[in-house]
Amino acid sequence: MLDLALTTLLSPVVLFFILGLLAALLRSSMSIPEAFAKGLAIYLMMAIGLKGGIAMSESPVTLAMIGVFAIAIALSFSLPAIAYGALRVTSKLSRIDAAATAAHYGSISIVTFVAATQLLASANIESSGYMVAVAAAMxxxxxxxxxxxASRGKQKSEPVAGSESGELFREVLLNASVVVLVGALIIGALIGTDGAKQISPFFVDPFQGVLCLFLLDMGLSAGRGLRHGWRQLDAAALGFGIYMPLISASLAAIASILLGLDTGDTTLLMVLSASASYIAVPAAMRLALPEAKPSIYLTLSLGITFPFNIAVGIPLYLTVAQWLQGGA
Amino acid sequence: MHAMKRLELIIERMAMKRAGRVLESAGIKGYTVVPALAGYGQGSYWQRDRDMSASQDMVIMIAISSDSVMQVALQDLQKLLGAHIGVLSVSDVNVLRPERF
Incomplete structure (x- = not known):
């Protein structure tokens, strides 16, 4: 476990994340241009989607695969209920703030997922290509x-002025991350291994370097969020950012045993369940629950849970997955 | 020169389309949106590039119209700002070509 934690902490990706985090906490003026950061995010989602799609092109759809999708979607539906209950019982968050925060903890962080796949690759542990599609489904x-x-016990109110039917649906299902990830997954499945050779110089070789740049930006975002947002949270809410991923990962570990998943896929399902969204869900919440305070859910998901998962969670989940397979 | 009302609405980016629909349905003939970089309000700072989702980004919407049209728009904008983060102000301005507004 200690070796694995050290390997993770000393990987270039995590070190650049820590650099960004420290720079933001120390109030450095360093910043990554906004448009460049968005370009990096699109590149990473394209690369991971293509990789998953290409791997899927080589393996047929099996009943076990469908089972993983079903369990993953069930986890995504049910984890917010646990998160909401925990927040309402332990913290002073309002019903709306607790529901909005809970949504983030049932959804996923694709960057945490990518970081986990990198750790698995460095440890020579294989994982299924279709786990990228599982990520998109969650x-x-x-x-x-x-x-x-959020709507429980609340009288039906008039729609917000200017709102349009279907706008939330579009934001949730057609946001950039879902479109790029699912689109690249389908393209990867269509082009297969032969087609991959044409694009690998752009999408495979520079991937690690781009991930370092992106994690530097994520560190800056996490640090700034933490610096400005922590005052709005009580100790119970801050603690939630650490214990909720552990609860989610534990449930995913139990589900993995039932599904008979191998070490790599168990780790990734635990990581997906433990991670919290900071791209798709915050945007959806501004439309669906605009009364909720973004500084609360973004500080928790980006400022606390993301760094925790990157530095501690991923090696911990891998260790548990190895232990479950009897290979610790 | 002709007297008109100028609306300046600082609002979260995610609600920009909603505000635009309100202005259009009130009869306002045009508006301009510019990005806001950073600010401070209600005890906290915000900054444009702080989170990847850009869900905390703010924009400034500017529209000019006659007083009667502006009053219609303000009624619905008040409801919009009941839910979304934003600051609304209206001022008196003079324009050269009133038929455009």
């Missing part, structure tokens, strides 16, 4: 649960 269900939780 993006949205949590939002539905959160909206249900």
């Amino acid at each position: 993006e949205a269900p949590a939002i539905i649960t959160a909206l249900f939780l």
Whole structure:
């Protein structure tokens, strides 16, 4: 476990994340241009989607695969209910703030997923290509649960002025991350290994370097969010950012045992369940629950849970997955 | 020169389309949107490039119209700002070509 934690902490990706985090906490003026950061995000999602799609082109759809999708979607639907309950019991967050925060913890962080796949690759542990599709499938269900939780016991109110039917649907299912990830996955499945050779100089070789740049920006975002947002959270809410991923990962570990997943896929399902969204869900929440305070859910998901998962969570989940397979 | 009302609405980016629909349905003939970089309000700072989702980004919407049209728009904008983060102000301005507004 200690070796694995050290390997993770000393990987260039995590070191650049820590650099960004420290720079923001120390109030450095360093910043990554906004448009460049968005370009990096699109590149990473294209690369990971293509990789998953190409791997899927070589393996047929099996009943076990469908089982993983079903369990993953069920986790995404149910984790917000646990998160909401925990927040309402332990913290002073309002019903709306707790529901909006809970949505983030049922959805996923694709960068945490990518960091986990890198650790698995460095440890020579294989994982299934279709786990990228599982990640995409876990993006949205949590939002539905959160909206249900927020509306409980509340009288039906008029729609917000200027709102349009279908706008939330578009934001949730057609946001940039879902379109790029699913689109690249399909393209990867269509082009297969032969087609991959044409694009690998751009999407495979520079991937690690681009990931370092992106994690530097994520560190800056996390640090700034933490610096400005922590005052709005009580100790119970801050603690939630650490214990909720552990609860989610534990449930995913139990599900993995039932599904008979190998070490790599167990780790990735735990990582997906433990990660919290900071791209798709915050945007959806501004439309669906505009009364919720973004500084609360973004500080928790980006400022606390993301760094925790990157530095501690991923090696911990891999260790648990290895232990479950009897290979610790 | 002709007297008109100028609306300046600082609002979260995610609500920009909603505000635009309100202005259009009130009869306002045009508006301009510019990005806001950073600010401070209600005890906290915000900054444009702070989070990847850009869900905390703010924009400034500027529209000019006659007083009667502006009053219609303000009624619905008040409801919009009941839910979304934003600051609204209206001022008196003079324009050269009133038929454009």
